[in-house]
Amino acid sequence: MRYPIITIGREHGSGGRLIAKQLAANLNIPLYDKKLIDMIAKDSGFAEETIERAQEKKTGSFLYNLYFSMNNLPISDQIFIAQSKVIKKVASEGPCVIVGRCADYVLRDRQDVLNVFVYAPVKDRIHRVQEVYGEISENPESFLKNCDKRRSSYYNFFTDLTWGDPHNHHLMINSNLGLEKAAKIIADIAQGEGR
Numbered sequence: 207m208r209y210p211i212i213t214i215g216r217e218h219g220s221g222g223r224l225i226a227k228q229l230a231a232n233l234n235i236p237l238y239d240k241k242l243i244d245m246i247a248k249d250s251g252f253a254e255e256t257i258e259r260a261q262e263k264k265t266g267s268f269l270y271n272l273y274f275s276m277n278n279l280p281i282s283d284q285i286f287i288a289q290s291k292v293i294k295k296v297a298s299e300g301p302c303v304i305v306g307r308c309a310d311y312v313l314r315d316r317q318d319v320l321n322v323f324v325y326a327p328v329k330d331r332i333h334r335v336q337e338v339y340g341e342i343s344e345n346p347e348s349f350l351k352n353c354d355k356r357r358s359s360y361y362n363f364f365t366d367l368t369w370g371d372p373h374n375h376h377l378m379i380n381s382n383l384g385l386e387k388a389a390k391i392i393a394d395i396a397q398g399e400g401r
Contacts, residue, residue, distance in 0.1 A: 207233075207301060207396055207397050207398070208318075208397065209318055209320035209376075209395070209396040209398075210235075210302075210396070211297045211304070211313060211316065211319040212226075212229065212302075212304070212319070212322060212392065213303075213304050213309040213320070213322065214226045214229075214303060214306070214322050214324060215310060215361075215369070215370070215375065216305070216324040216325070217324065217325045217326065217331060217354055217370070218331065218350055218353035218354055219331030219334045219335040219353075220324045220325050220326040220330075221324065221334055221338075221381040221385050221388075222305065222324035223305055224385050225324055225379075225381060225388045226303045227239075228385060228389035229303050232393045233301065233303075233396065233397075235300075235302050236296070236300075236302045236303070237302070237303045238296050238304045238305065239304075239305040239306070242292060242293070242307060245296070246285065246288050246292050249288055249291065250285065250288035252281075252288070256281065257285055257289075260281060260282045260285040286364050289307055290312045293307065293309050293312045293313065294312060297316065306357075308364055310375065311361075311364070311367060311374075320395060321374065322375060322376065322378075322392055323370060323372070323374075323375040323377070323378050323379070324381050325378065325379075325380055325381070326382050327382060328347060331350055332346040332347065332350065357369060376395075
């Protein structure tokens with residue numbers, strides 16, 4: 207396989223996680239998404255709830271950071287370091303699909319990684335979060351913007367890059383093509399087909 211490690215960044219509601227699941231099944235390789243939280247907890251000693259709260263959030267307030275900078279790293283930074291260690295470990299163990307968690311940045315020095323970003327039109331994302339994910343909101347467009355803003359802030363803070371920027375990815379794919387078709391396109395590229 208040309209790219210045995212595949213990272214999937216995604217807009218909330220784009221179906222990126224579903225595409226990653228289908229992709230991993232198509233290629234018969236492990237999928238690391240929520241499973242990473244358990245692995246990070248075991249490796250770092252942090253509770254899973256603490257890790258989940260720290261995900262997609264940048265470091266806290268200035269006073270909080272000032273206090274910890276004199277004593278220790280902020281918890282969010284410690285979790286990012288532990289997360290990076292786990293991501294590098296699973297990538298070193300063999301082919302896999304990794305969803306989110308700045309994996310594209312963490313693995314940036316590897317030549318065998320395919321970095322993908324999944325996006326979709328807002329109306330399709332609203333439909334998916336309501337009908338598939340069961341996330342109900344009075345203002346679904348604002349809900350999506352807030353979810354993406356949290357992801358963007360977290361990614362931009364820890365990577366010094368811009369979340370969703372096509373220059374950070376090998377492939378940007380609109381899930382409006384269909385989730386199975388998107389997974390197939392990504393698999394074909396990962397396997398080196400269609401070069």
